Amino acid sequence: MLLLDPQIRPEDQEGHVAEIQGADGPYSFSELILQKIWMRREFDCAAAMTMDGRPLMVQHPGRWNRCAGPDFRCARLRLGTCDIAGDIEVHVNAADWDVHGHAADPEYDRVVLHVVLFPPPPGHRTLGFDGREIPVLSLLSLLPRDAESFALDDAAEHLAGRPAMRLFDSLRSMPSGCIRDTLCGHAFRRWNEKVRFARIRIERLGWGNACHHAALECMGYSGNRAPMLKIAGRWALGDWSSGGVSARDVWTAMQDCWRVRCGRPANHPLHRLRQYSDWVEAVPDWPERLASFTFHAPALPVSTSTREARRASGMPAMRRRLASEILAFRIGGTRFDTLVCDAFLPLLAARHSAALAGYWHHWYLGDAPDSVRAALCDAVGVDSRLFSNCNGLAQGILAWYNAQIMGRLTDREPGAGS
Numbered sequence: 001m002l003l004l005d006p007q008i009r010p011e012d013q014e015g016h017v018a019e020i021q022g023a024d025g026p027y028s029f030s031e032l033i034l035q036k037i038w039m040r041r042e043f044d045c046a047a048a049m050t051m052d053g054r055p056l057m058v059q060h061p062g063r064w065n066r067c068a069g070p071d072f073r074c075a076r077l078r079l080g081t082c083d084i085a086g087d088i089e090v091h092v093n094a095a096d097w098d099v100h101g102h103a104a105d106p107e108y109d110r111v112v113l114h115v116v117l118f119p120p121p122p123g124h125r126t127l128g129f130d131g132r133e134i135p136v137l138s139l140l141s142l143l144p145r146d147a148e149s150f151a152l153d154d155a156a157e158h159l160a161g162r163p164a165m166r167l168f169d170s171l172r173s174m175p176s177g178c179i180r181d182t183l184c185g186h187a188f189r190r191w192n193e194k195v196r197f198a199r200i201r202i203e204r205l206g207w208g209n210a211c212h213h214a215a216l217e218c219m220g221y222s223g224n225r226a227p228m229l230k231i232a233g234r235w236a237l238g239d240w241s242s243g244g245v246s247a248r249d250v251w252t253a254m255q256d257c258w259r260v261r262c263g264r265p266a267n268h269p270l271h272r273l274r275q276y277s278d279w280v281e282a283v284p285d286w287p288e289r290l291a292s293f294t295f296h297a298p299a300l301p302v303s304t305s306t307r308e309a310r311r312a313s314g315m316p317a318m319r320r321r322l323a324s325e326i327l328a329f330r331i332g333g334t335r336f337d338t339l340v341c342d343a344f345l346p347l348l349a350a351r352h353s354a355a356l357a358g359y360w361h362h363w364y365l366g367d368a369p370d371s372v373r374a375a376l377c378d379a380v381g382v383d384s385r386l387f388s389n390c391n392g393l394a395q396g397i398l399a400w401y402n403a404q405i406m407g408r409l410t411d412r413e414p415g416a417g418s
Contacts, residue, residue: 029117029147033154034139035071035090038115039064040259042150042226043142050135051120054080056113062088069107077113079135086112094120094136103127113137117147144229145217146197152190152395155402156369179379180387183396184302184361186403190395191357194342199350207351211287212237214343219272221338221367227257227269240277241284247273266333279330286326290344291351293326300358306388309362319364338366341391361392368394 037043039061048056056079062072070087077084087110091097094116102108106129114126119138126134143150174182201210213232220228231250239245251258251270258269265271283289295318300309310316322344323329323336331339341363349356365373372394379387387393 029092029151030154031090031092033150034092034115034117035064036154037139037143037150038072038088038090040223040226041257042144043139044144045142047142048137050079050113050137052135054135056135056137059083070111075113079113084112086110088113088115090115092117094118094124094126094138097126103129105129115139144226146193148190148193151402152398155398156372158401180393183393183400185396186399187361187392187396188302188357190399191346191360191392194346194360195349198346202347202350207291208237208287211290211343211347214347215339216276218335218339218342219276220269221335221342223259224257224269224272227254228272230254230257231273237280237284237287240280243281245277247277275331279327282328282330283326290326290348293322293344293348295354295356295359299355300362302358302361302392306362306390309358313359313362315359315362334366334368336366337364337391340364341366361390363391365389365391365394368398372397 041058041061045058048058050056056077059076059078060074062075065071065073071090072088075086075088087108089097089102089108089111091100091114094114097103097114102111109129111128111134114134114136116136116138117140119140120126120136124136126136128134140147198210198214201213204210205213209232213229216228216232217225220226231254235245235250247270250273254269260268280286296314300313304312319340322340323332326344327336327339341360345356345360345363348354349360365376373389375397376387376389376393379393
């Protein structure tokens with residue numbers, strides 16, 4: 001799995017939401033998101049090590065506690081050479097343990113691990129009720145992708161299954177151009193972050209492995225990204241292209257990692273693994289083909305309408321070429337467009353320093369909650385000349401909605417929750 005320092009820092013604040021400075025601006029990251037990362041083990045478990053240098057194996061993350069008290073009950077861990085069992089407390093910043101008064105609360109007597117996003121400053125200690133020192137695990141360097149991506153995935157989960165949700169209620173009083181500018185601003189920051197992350201991935205893994213990791217990550221979007229990235233690190237691209245990897249065997253080997261409840265059959269990880277296997281066997285040199293793929297039209301301006309941008313650039317023909325030359329038509333539908341937007345375009349922009357932001361913005365909408373699609377239709381009703389079902393505006397909606405969620409959480413009275 002790729003280890004990455006997302007180059008973000010916490011601001012001086014307390015509570016359940018941290019304002020984080022990303023590469024292109026601040027965004028919000030909630031404690032709830034970090035709890036989900038721990039519960040789903042969406043970090044590099046094999047490299048986990050407490051701040052005092054002891055390796056940590058998570059045998060069971062514990063039972064998520066949504067009431068008062070520690071965040072997870074009855075976890076099972078191996079710390080160094082010792083097996084331990086107890087509770088887990090999760091905070092964005094290590095200092096929140098003292099801010100919330102946990103050291104003086106007997107309810108937290110059984111906490112055996114303090115999980116935080118940011119590494120604490122040198123000399124920091126998390127002390128329990130009886131003065132004992134509790135080990136601290138920082139997840140920042142163990143995340144497989146930038147922290148803002150987790151925040152946007154969480155926003156998508158909030159929106160999933162909420163048809164007719166009117167995301168634009170607070171924006172409809174604006175002129176349509178202002179709505180578009182607001183969403184494009186959020187989307188442009190996401191594009192820059194994706195390209196930055198792709199560049200780091202290429203530098204650390206090389207072009208072929210970077211493509212392999214990015215493609216498998218998209219095949220697991222979004223609930224199974226972490227196990228798909230583990231698979232990319234364990235079984236190299238050559239193993240797949242030579243036919244030496246069985247999708248069924250890979251699925252079985254990762255049995256305890258999958259999230260399969262309530263998912264559509266087409267998104268079942270075994271189905272996605274079989275698709276990837278078919279794709280790589282059909283086009284074993286697909287990363288090299290992708291590297292030489294050319295965009296003949298000049299850089300597309302984001303400010304133009306999507307209909308005009310697609311017509312002027314010949315985007316429909318370009319889409320067919322990608323499907324044929326890179327994927328041999330093995331993957332289609334919205335997952336194909338997700339691959340283009342989340343993997344192919346950022347990787348190409350990072351490799352060639354190419355101006356592909358306009359293509360990414362105007363590209364066809366991939367996987368997205370129904371409520372995001374409904375919001376785009378709502379926007380079309382405002383001004384069909386400016387809005388369309390394109391990737392950039394969908395990304396902008398998710399980022400904007402995440403900001404609204406975090407804003408409401410920040411407005412809560414201090415001290416709510418653990």
